[in-house]
Amino acid sequence: MYDWLVVGCGFTGATLAERIATQLGERVLIIDKRGHIGGNAYDYLDESGIRLSKYGAHIFHTYSEKVWNYVNQFADFNDYIHRVDAWVSGRYFAMPLNLETVNSFFDTNLTSESLQQFLYKKRVPIEYPKNAEEAVLSKVGWELYDAFYRSYTKKQWGIDARDLDASVTLRLPIRMDSDKRYFSDPWQGIPVNGYTSLFERMLRHKNIDLLLDANYREIASLVKFKRMIYTGNIDSFFDFEHGKLSYRSLKFEHMGYDTEYFQHVGVVNYPNDFDFTRIVEHKHLYKQRHEKTAVSREYPCWNEEEPYYPIPSTQSQQLYRKYEEAANKLRNVYFCGRLGTYRYYNMDQCVAQALHLFETQVSKREKVTVVG
Ligand code: FAD
Ligand code: UDP
Numbered sequence: 439m440y441d442w443l444v445v446g447c448g449f450t451g452a453t454l455a456e457r458i459a460t461q462l463g464e465r466v467l468i469i470d471k472r473g474h475i476g477g478n479a480y481d482y483l484d485e486s487g488i489r490l491s492k493y494g495a496h497i498f499h500t501y502s503e504k505v506w507n508y509v510n511q512f513a514d515f516n517d518y519i520h521r522v523d524a525w526v527s528g529r530y531f532a533m534p535l536n537l538e539t540v541n542s543f544f545d546t547n548l549t550s551e552s553l554q555q556f557l558y559k560k561r562v563p564i565e566y567p568k569n570a571e572e573a574v575l576s577k578v579g580w581e582l583y584d585a586f587y588r589s590y591t592k593k594q595w596g597i598d599a600r601d602l603d604a605s606v607t608l609r610l611p612i613r614m615d616s617d618k619r620y621f622s623d624p625w626q627g628i629p630v631n632g633y634t635s636l637f638e639r640m641l642r643h644k645n646i647d648l649l650l651d652a653n654y655r656e657i658a659s660l661v662k663f664k665r666m667i668y669t670g671n672i673d674s675f676f677d678f679e680h681g682k683l684s685y686r687s688l689k690f691e692h693m694g695y696d697t698e699y700f701q702h703v704g705v706v707n708y709p710n711d712f713d714f715t716r717i718v719e720h721k722h723l724y725k726q727r728h729e730k731t732a733v734s735r736e737y738p739c740w741n742e743e744e745p746y747y748p749i750p751s752t753q754s755q756q757l758y759r760k761y762e763e764a765a766n767k768l769r770n771v772y773f774c775g776r777l778g779t780y781r782y783y784n785m786d787q788c789v790a791q792a793l794h795l796f797e798t799q800v801s802k803r804e805k806v807t808v809v810g
Contacts, residue, residue: 439465439662439663439664440465440466440467440647440661440662440663440664441458441462441464441465441466441663441664441665442454442455442458442464442465442466442467442663442664442665442666442667443466443467443468443469443657443658443661443663443665443666443667444458444466444467444468444469444666444667444669445469445470445654445666445667445668445669445670446469446470446477446668446669446670446775446777446778447468447469447470447472447474447475447476447477447637447641447648447650448476448477448478448479448669448775448776448788449477449479449775449785449788449789449792450477450669450774450775450776450778450788450789450791450792451468451470451477451667451669451775452468452475452476452477452637452640452641453508453640453788453789453792453793453796454667454774454792454795454796454800455468455640455641455646456640456641456643456646457792457793457796457800457801458645458796458800459643459644459645459646460643460645461796461801462800462801463645464645465645465647466645466646466647467647467648467649467661467663468641468646468647468648468649469648469649469650469652469654469657470649470650470651470652471651471652471653471654471670472650472651473650473651474634474650475634475637475638475641475648475650476633476634476637477669478493478494478496478746479491479493479496479633479637479785480492480493480633480634480637481496481632481633481634482632482634484692484694484732485694486694486728486730486732487728488694488720488721488726488728488730488731488732489632489720489721489724489726490692490720490732490734491633491718491720491723491734492690493688493690493746494688494690494718494734494736495520495704495705495718495720495723495734496628496633496785497518497520497620497621497626497627497628497723498515498625498626498627498628498629498785498786499520499621499623499625499626499784499786500623500625500626500786501623501624501625501786502625502786502790503625504790504793505786505789505790505793506625506786508789508793509636509789512636512637512639512640513629513630513631513633513635513636513639514629514630514631515627515628515629515630516627516628516629516630516724516725517626517627518626518627518628518704518722518723518724518725519619519626520619520620520621520626520704520705520723521618521619521620521703521704521705521722522534522620522703522704522705522706522707522716523702523703523705523706523707524586524590524706524707524708524709525706525707525708525709525711526543526585526586526709526710527585527710529542530702530706531543531586532618533586533610533620533707534610534611534612534613534620535578535582535586535610535612535613536612536613536614536615536616536617536618537549537550537553537613537614537615537616538616538618540553540556540557540582543581543582543585544556544581550614550615553614554614557577557578557579557612560578560579560580560581560582561575561576561577561578561579562575562576562579562580563576564576567604568604569599569600569601569602569603569604570591570599570600570602570603570604570605570606570607570608571583571587571588571591571598571599571600571607572600572604573604573605573606573607573608574587574599574607577612578612585709585710586709587599587607587709588709589709589710590707590708590709590710590715591606591607593709593713593715593738594686594715594738595686595738595747595749596686596738596740597749597751601751602749602750602751603750603751603752605750605782606750606782620705623786628723628724628725630724632724654668654670654675664770665770665771665772665803666770666771666772667771667772667773667774667795667800668771668772668773668774668778669773669774669775669777669778670777670778671683671685671745671777671778671780672758672761672762672765672773672777672778672779672780673757673761675773676761676764679764680757680760680761680764681757682742683748683749683754683757683758683761683780684749684754685742685745685746685747685748685749685777686738686740686746686747686749687738687739687740687741687742687743687744687745687746687747688736688737688738688739688744688746689736689737689739689741690734690735690736690737691714691734691735691737692732692733692734693732693733693734693735694730694731694732695730695731695732695733696730697730697731698728698729698730698731699719699721699731700717700719700731700733701717701719701733703719703722704718704719704722704723705717705718705719713737714735714736714737715736715737715738716735716736717733717734717735717736718733718734718736719731719732719733720732720733720734745777747782748776748777748780748781748782750782754780755780758780761780762779766805768805769805770805772795772799772800772805774788774791774792774795775788775791775792776788779791
């Protein structure tokens with residue numbers, strides 16, 4: 439008899455399992471239908487010994503000191519600062535848009551001050567942007583939108599930017615200076631020995647048992663447990679009774695090269711060319727020295743077996759609310775995480791949500807409502 443069954447071994451499930459085992463002293467069985475721990479943050483060494491992130495580049499970045507301190511208990515992080523270039527009209531431009539990007543795109547000599555006025559003239563005057571297209575147009579206008587956002591967004595999501603929440607494109611800042619960092623968060627980095635080793639440390643406890651290649655559907659009737667935390671997709675838990683939630687997926691093409699470096703930065707985005715959105719060169723992120731290299735191309739697609747991105751749109755949120763209502767009625771099942779609460783969360787947000795759920799409900803054996 440376990441006190442808790444935790445379904446899903448990504449950041450959300452691992453954080454809750456660790457907290458329950460170490461802070462409550464209760465017994466946990468954590469399962470994953472995949473053959474590895476770490477969820478989408480899982481990484482491994484390929485046949486050449488190069489560390490690869492199986493599900494795309496994962497950079498830990500956060501504004502929360504609490505979350506940063508929490509994850510730093512389980513790994514040393516390197517000081518990697520994420521850099522992305524976009525390949526547009528046969529040239530590299532720094533992303534997110536900054537002073538240098540704009541100067542080089544328009545062949546201007548603007549300063550930080552004159553850039554504001556320049557963009558003010560370019561922008562489309564929309565006071566309250568209603569979608570991901572308007573969010574960009576209201577800041578920089580059509581030319582930059584068409585070159586850097588329109589096709590990337592369509593390729594990534596399979597739907598037009600005007601059918602997505604403004605929050606999608608607002609994930610990227612627009613900078614008036616020459617700051618080339620992809621993320622502005624004060625704490626950023628990658629575990630020196632990889633994410634998988636961080637997860638091994640999180641789960642190494644006598645109160646935690648781990649079962650891989652174990653789907654909740656097959657396991658639930660075979661083990662006894664008092665309460666459950668579910669971090670898989672919420673619609674599948676309820677047998678899709680209100681209809682299927684959409685998730686955008688990716689196909690990853692991992693390639694090895696007999697050369698020291700393939701590209702000059704960790705990620706190059708291809709908004710307008712090719713079927714893939716970006717190429718990741720993992721060595722930059724892990725700061726690994728190696729005579730060979732490995733890259734991954736990301737091809738967006740629809741694949742229900744691999745649900746990576748909840749779709750941030752009004753329509754999807756309306757359907758999700760029905761599942762959230764059903765979830766709130768279950769007394770001993772807690773839903774959490776990117777798939778469990780259908781939110782386009784980064785890793786730090788998953789850890790923060792899991793810590794919050796633990797502190798406010800799980801540790802008190804209370805069930806209030808699904809946390810946001
Ligand atoms: P997941 O990591 O998805 O874990 C859920 C686990 O549940 C999975 O392992 C799944 O196999 C398991 N599961 C599901 N259903 C069942 C079932 N029925 N039975 C058993 N197990 C089940 N975030 C960042 O902060 N920085 C980044 O740079 C970044 N880059 C990303 C790049 C890509 C391409 C993607 C797709 C995501 C990226 N993210 C990034 C987001 C990050 O991956 C997520 O925020 C985080 O991994 C979510 O953690 P989670 O535990 O909620 O879910
Ligand atoms: N985006 C874009 N062009 C780019 C990079 C991002 O239009 O070169 C938009 C696109 O809509 C994307 C969103 O910004 O889905 C968020 O980008 P981010 O890099 O945060 O996406 P993720 O890493 O989550 O895939």
